[in-house]
Amino acid sequence: MLDIKFIRENKDLFKEAARKKHISFNIDKLLEIDDERRRLIQETETLRAEQNIETDKIAKTKNEEGRERLIGATKVLKERLSESEENLKKVVKDWKKMMLEVPNIPDPSVPEGESDKDNKEVRKWGELPDFGSPTGGFEPKDHMELMKNLDLVDFERGTKVSGFRGYFLKNEAALLCFAIWQFSFEEMVKAGFVPFIAPSMAREESFRGTGWLPQGKDEIYKTQDDLYLAGTAEVPMMGYYADEVLSEEELPKKYVAFSPCFRREAGSYGKDVKGLYRVHEFMKVEQVVLCRADHVESVKWHEEITNNSEKIMRALKIPYRVVANCGGDLGLGQVKKYDIEAWTPSKKGYGETHSASYFHDFQTRRLNIRYKTKDGKIYFAHSLNNTVIATPRILISLLENNQQADGSVLVPEVLQKYLGKEKILPIGR
RNA sequence: GGAGGAUUGGCCGAGUGGUUUAAGGCGCCGCUCUCGAAAAGCGGUUGGGGGAAACCCCUCACAGGUUCAAAUCCUGUAUCCUCCGCCA
Numbered sequence: 001m002l003d004i005k006f007i008r009e010n011k012d013l014f015k016e017a018a019r020k021k022h023i024s025f026n027i028d029k030l031l032e033i034d035d036e037r038r039r040l041i042q043e044t045e046t047l048r049a050e051q052n053i054e055t056d057k058i059a060k061t062k063n064e065e066g067r068e069r070l071i072g073a074t075k076v077l078k079e080r081l082s083e084s085e086e087n088l089k090k091v092v093k094d095w096k097k098m099m100l101e102v103p104n105i106p107d108p109s110v111p112e113g114e115s116d117k118d119n120k121e122v123r124k125w126g127e128l129p130d131f132g133s134p135t136g137g138f139e140p141k142d143h144m145e146l147m148k149n150l151d152l153v154d155f156e157r158g159t160k161v162s163g164f165r166g167y168f169l170k171n172e173a174a175l176l177c178f179a180i181w182q183f184s185f186e187e188m189v190k191a192g193f194v195p196f197i198a199p200s201m202a203r204e205e206s207f208r209g210t211g212w213l214p215q216g217k218d219e220i221y222k223t224q225d226d227l228y229l230a231g232t233a234e235v236p237m238m239g240y241y242a243d244e245v246l247s248e249e250e251l252p253k254k255y256v257a258f259s260p261c262f263r264r265e266a267g268s269y270g271k272d273v274k275g276l277y278r279v280h281e282f283m284k285v286e287q288v289v290l291c292r293a294d295h296v297e298s299v300k301w302h303e304e305i306t307n308n309s310e311k312i313m314r315a316l317k318i319p320y321r322v323v324a325n326c327g328g329d330l331g332l333g334q335v336k337k338y339d340i341e342a343w344t345p346s347k348k349g350y351g352e353t354h355s356a357s358y359f360h361d362f363q364t365r366r367l368n369i370r371y372k373t374k375d376g377k378i379y380f381a382h383s384l385n386n387t388v389i390a391t392p393r394i395l396i397s398l399l400e401n402n403q404q405a406d407g408s409v410l411v412p413e414v415l416q417k418y419l420g421k422e423k424i425l426p427i428g429r
Numbered sequence: 430g431g432a433g434g435a436u437u438g439g440c441c442g443a444g445u446g447g448u449u450u451a452a453g454g455c456g457c458c459g460c461u462c463u464c465g466a467a468a469a470g471c472g473g474u475u476g477g478g479g480g481a482a483a484c485c486c487c488u489c490a491c492a493g494g495u496u497c498a499a500a501u502c503c504u505g506u507a508u509c510c511u512c513c514g515c516c517a
Contacts, residue, residue: 041479045486052486055498059447067497074497245476378476 002102002362004034017105020327022114030098037095040088047081100214104362106327107336113326116352119339120326125310126319128343129401138405142346143396144275147173149407149426152399153276165265165279169392172424176398176411177283177391179418181258184285184312184389188256191308193287196257198236201227206239209367211333211359218266233257233286234385238363241290245378246371252291252301256388259284276392277351285388290369293379298335298358305386306338306356312389313353316412318397319343321350333362340387342397353394356386 007014011027018025054074061067111120131140147153152173158166169177189195207213207228212220212235221229230236237257246253261284265271272278287305291297306322313320325337337357341350361380364370370378402410407426411419 038479041486045479048487049485051497055447058497071497078497 002099002104002365004099007031007102008034013105014102017103020106020110020112021103021330021332022328023103023332025101025103027102030095030102033091033095033098037088037091040084040091044081044084044088047077047084051077051081100208100366101332104333104335104360106330106334109324110330110336111324111326114328116325116329116339118326119323119329122322122324122338124319124321125314126317126343128319129345131345131403131405140345140400140403141407142275143399146399146403146407146409147276147395150409150424151427152424155275162281165273167276167279167392169395172411172419172421173392173395175419176395176415179415180316180389180391180394180398181283181285182418183315183414185256185258187312187315188285188287188308188388191254193254193256196233196237196255198230198233198257198259198286200230200233200236200260200262202230202236202239203227205242206230206235206367209242210235210238210363211331211366215332219264221262221264229262230259231261231263232284232385233259233261234288237286237288237385238367238369238383241369242367244369246290246369246381248292248371248373251371251381252289252297255288257286257288259286261390276396279392282390282392284390287386287388289384290364290381291384292371293361293382295360298360298382298384301384302336302338302356302358305384306340309340309354309356309386309388313340313342315414316394316398318394318401320353331357333359335360335362342394343401344397345400345403351393351397353390353397354387356384358382358384 007027008031011031014025014027018027051074054070054077058067058070058074061070111118113119129140131138141149144153144155150173151171152169154168154170155166158168160166161168185195201223204213204226207216207220207230212231213228216231220231223229236259237255240255241253261282263280265278265280268278287308289301289305291301310320310322320340320342323339323341325334325339330337334357337355339352340354340356342353343349344351360382363383364380369381369383371381372378398412399409402412404410404423409424411422411424416422
């Protein structure tokens with residue numbers, strides 16, 4: 001939800017935003033509805049003011065006959081008011097629906113393009129593993145084979161128990177997850193982020209506020225008690241300060257939140273059907289920042305939260321690249337987004353593991369998160385978020401990149417203290 | 430799951446249909462007094478919306494309803510408290 005006054009005065013910016021994001025949105029229709037809305041507001045408020053005056057007269061009239069006459073006259077006024085209110089209500093309903101569909105304006109630095117294929121590489125890190133050296137060359141295994149050989153996963157029983165895309169993580173894979181969460185949590189706390197464990201079940205408001213609803217309706221599970229299951233801790237963490245006014249000195253708010261995440265993956269039934277890449281249930285450590293309503297500030301934090309995650313990737317020695325997502329790959333509310341993609345030897349390519357975006361006040365307007373300056377002015381804060389690390393997806397590149405000719409996998413140095421070992425050995429070794 | 434009670438401004442708290450324009454207090458801000466401070470006195474102090482402006486409208490948890498008129502009456506929802514039941 002954006003500022004209607006700003007939209008009114010800058011409609012060409014929104015036309016351009018819709019074009020760049022490959023979203024169809026009829027701004028002229030919205031402005032038409034808005035004109036009607038404002039006309040009806042004026043009409044309704046004029047009638048209401050009249051009614052207030054008449055009502056006051058009735059209260060002050062002691063004479064019974066005079067009272068009756070005034071009440072009769074005010075009844076007529078009331079009917080006109082009710083009619084006007086009805087009309088306004090109808091128009092506001094349409095207006096609100098359209099307001100939720102207005103795309104936020106992408107940053108000029110966002111590349112043109114239709115889909116993730118058009119994303120532009122920004123930088124690359126790490127040396128790709130060379131399994132084919134002339135002396136000890138071997139064919140690298142994909143994570144499924146690797147994990148089966150190491151007794152780290154059970155997909156068969158996973159689907160038996162949990163259905164399509166179900167999985168059990170076992171042995172060192174389970175331990176590795178704890179190690180990864182713990183390590184990344186510690187790193188983020190060192191960077192000044194406040195640690196949280198966030199609820200995964202949340203009311204509709206937080207989903208609408210973050211932009212996951214109504215657009216992502218098919219992606220989200222709903223419980224029989226009308227709570228939804230969050231696909232990311234961004235949702236509960238953004239809901240945390242909804243309808244509150246913070247003071248400027250409290251900003252920026254920096255959180256690192258752990259939560260189970262649930263995604264229906266509707267519409268991607270044919271995609272990544274095997275393995276741990278795309279699953280319905282996973283765990284994620286997420287970073288969320290609320291900062292002052294200032295573009296430069298937003299950009300600064302965007303770079304910083306991206307860098308925070310890159311640092312962890314480098315500590316885990318996973319080769320990665322950062323891409324700037326193109327217009328067509330941006331969500332409705334996103335101003336700009338970087339994805340971090342991890343090198344996946346079995347695919348001989350990079351796969352998305354992180355997503356860092358900023359929204360300006362798109363989310364905070366919907367959630368009504370504001371802050372007050374020293375001189376009493378109130379603004380909507382800016383919001384940003386990025387993955388710190390998500391399991392089990394990160395295991396794919398972590399295991400594949402560290403596999404050895406003998407089928408074992410080296411544990412990254414920073415995780416060794418949590419696992420108590422340097423190497424994961426195949427069954428029977 | 431069942432029974433009962435509650436929700437009023439930054440905080441406490443009065444208020445059971447019409448001078449409520451939400452009393453009073455605390456806190457906070459400003460001014461007066463003072464060399465300065467304290468005390469005292471005076472004034473200000475929710476947040477939205479419409480309008481070029483004057484000004485007007487809304488806001489007593491939220492959403493509906495009754496009424497000429499709702500903080501006040503009715504219905505639903507949310508949250509909190511007390512008790513019973515169940516439970517990691």
